[in-house]
Amino acid sequence: MSSFCRILFVFDRNLRLDNNSLLKACLDRCKDRCCEVMFLYVWDEEYLWPHGYNAFQANFLQDALARLRNQLQWFDANLLVTKGDRLEIIRKLIDDGDYRKVFMESSLSPHEEGDYRKIEVRLQELNGTLVSDLGNWLYPKGVVKSKQGGVFKKYSPFMKACEKLFEEDLQQFKDHFFAAEHLPWSAIRAVHEIGFGYLPMEIDSLGLDDFYVWNDEMLESYKEFRDFPWREKGTSMMGAYLRFGVVSIKRLAVEAWGKSRTMWNELVWREFFAHWYAAFPETAIENFDHRFDMMKWENDVHLWEKWIEGKTGYLMIDAGITSLVKSGYIHNRVRMVVASFLCKDLHMDWRKGEAFFARYLIDYDPASNVGNWQWVAGCGVDAAPYFRIFNPELQQDKFDANKIYAYRWLPVDYQVNKMLDHGVEKVVAMKLYDDLKREWEYNKG
Ligand SMILES: Cc1cc2nc3c(=O)[nH]c(=O)nc-3n(C[C@H](O)[C@H](O)[C@H](O)COP(=O)(O)OP(=O)(O)OC[C@H]3O[C@@H](n4cnc5c(N)ncnc54)[C@H](O)[C@@H]3O)c2cc1C
Incomplete structure (x- = not known):
């Protein structure tokens, strides 16, 4: 074993352990050294809801966090959740908590990306390291670009460009899917308190049932049924799961690619708006x-x-x-x-x-x-x-x-x-x- 290392791992738009490549990168890095890892989620209502509190989403998020914490505990780790100004809390942990290695998602959402950049700068000043991966989208900003190198302002050519990239990446995406139990959990020791006066937020599982409909039957009939609101299982109801990364967009896109191109196109609408919004905040x-x-x-x-x-x-x-x-x-x-x-x-x-x-x-x-x-x-x-x-x-x-x-x-x-x-x-x-x-x-x- 070589040097001891303290890591701050910040969850945001990928609230899952399976197919979470940032988490994999973190645990892989810990394999041959002794690492103490703080898994953190900061519940920041201004960051989450610029137009005011959204109770439906808050309940969903609370449940997703409780599940994530339970999954982490299964591996003798923990999820620390606290409420407050996300940027300030992360900065404080870096400055005063001496966390010099931070694993954190970058984002296509402009205000989130703004926070990410500030953390990046702070860590550079302190000679620290920021390891990142994109939140729950298919491609980072600037990857899907027009022939002139610009941002697409029409869906069709954006979709065609995505199609080309996706075809090239398909095998690589498939090869990188993994289950959490295959990660080297024994390499880490989890932190159980945030410290610095930050109180844990009560996160109780609300016991919500999963309401998504993602199966072969739905995918096969999606093209025919998706426009009829009276059909109870005509669409996937995946929006909230994608928003918080309870499921991986790459995994869904790979499945949709093979089973319903109409569904794949809808996932690409999500991607299209995200890239547009990133370019025109x-x-x-x-x-x-x-x-x-x-x-x-x-x-x-x-x-x-x-x-x-x-x-x-x-x-x-x-x-x-x-x-x-x-x-x-x-x-x-x-x-x-x-x-x-x-x-x-x-x-x-x-x-x-x-x-x-x-x-x-x-x-x-x-x-x-x-x-x-x-x-x-x-x-x-x-x-x-x-x-x-x-x-x-x-x-x-x-x-x-x-x-x-x-x-x-x-x-x-x-x-x-x-x-x-x-x-x-x-x-x-x-x-x-x-x-x-x-x-x-x-x-x-
Ligand atoms: C006025 C208006 C506001 C909307 N606001 C949101 C929003 O805040 N968040 C949101 O995720 N979607 C939004 N949508 C898009 C779309 O209505 C929802 O994504 C979809 O209804 C979610 O249900 P589903 O998961 O069953 O969709 P499905 O039909 O099963 O589609 C699967 C997934 O594809 C993506 N998708 C499908 N259609 C669109 C679309 N038009 N734009 C972007 N992504 C799409 C979503 O991630 C969706 O979960 C909005 C649409 C309209 C017309």
Whole structure:
């Protein structure tokens, strides 16, 4: 055995032991020396939820952390969880706790990457070492690039470029999947207290059942069933598991590649928005298409309340919002319809809807949420044109004809009392858009 070594291992978006290559790198490094490792997760609500506390996601995260801790304890290790300012706590441990070797994920999410860079700089100043691996995405920033070396602004060429890379990497991905029990756990001694006055956060398992549907049957029927919200197992429900890396995106992408290319394409949409958001972090609050800066959004509290209370009188909208606030989940098709209704029938700013979703979605992720909201509103990357307006009644007839989804969520005494006429609002939306284009052309001239 050679020198003694103290390691700080920070969990973030890969809350699992299997197929966690950063963890593998850490334990491999410990093989021939005596290592003391602190496995840490910092529960930082500002870091997690920029739009305010999200109870559904908090419960999911708590359960995921409890499971992770149990798995670590199985290997005589431990997970220390504390609450507070993540960056400050990690810095304090480096400065005062004398941790000079840190294993930490890099991120495609801009504010997370910002923290990562600060830690990197601090460790450089102290002659320490930062070992990193990307959070739960397929490719780091800059790897999927256009022929000119830039960021893709269209999904199709991005997907084609991913396809090429993925084909090349497929075998390598497969070769690197591993189970946690094959790691050299005996090489480490786990730390059981953070110290420095940091109190452990109570993390109790909530005993939540896994709700994802990832099996051959789902993958085989995904292409056919994915658009019908009334089908209970039509989609994978994997969003939250991917957000927190309870499952590896690489493992799912490899399975999807062989079994459902439609599913693989959806996983690549996630990747597309993440790379776009990493390149244009200002789109968290700014329109990607700046013509929309001149849009005259409606700001009527009464209209807004009807939407968030699920009282618009349109079945699919009201059922979707009810499912979101009651369960933290809303089907993708219904997300598109409710978002379109907010922006194009109520003429409200996508940012209001984005913030609302952020407080309820169990799979909330800034890149996917901002990307999709801007996509629906028409101002985002590779966005649906503003004049593509979902008709909530046609969507209802086409995707939930027997109203199974609608009445799964709506109260029994639900009244169909439409708050407005979709046909009329569609004309208003088109006019708003035409005005916008004219104003833009005029200002350019
Ligand atoms: C307005 C709006 C807001 C959204 N906000 C989020 C969000 O905050 N977080 C989030 O993960 N997804 C978001 N989505 C995308 C999509 O609706 C969800 O990923 C999907 O419904 C999750 O359910 P699932 O896991 O059963 O999906 P599946 O259909 O089983 O898809 C599997 C996985 O592919 C990815 N995926 C599928 N569609 C998309 C998409 N359009 N964009 C990005 N990734 C996708 C997700 O990781 C998903 O879990 C949003 C969509 C809209 C229209």
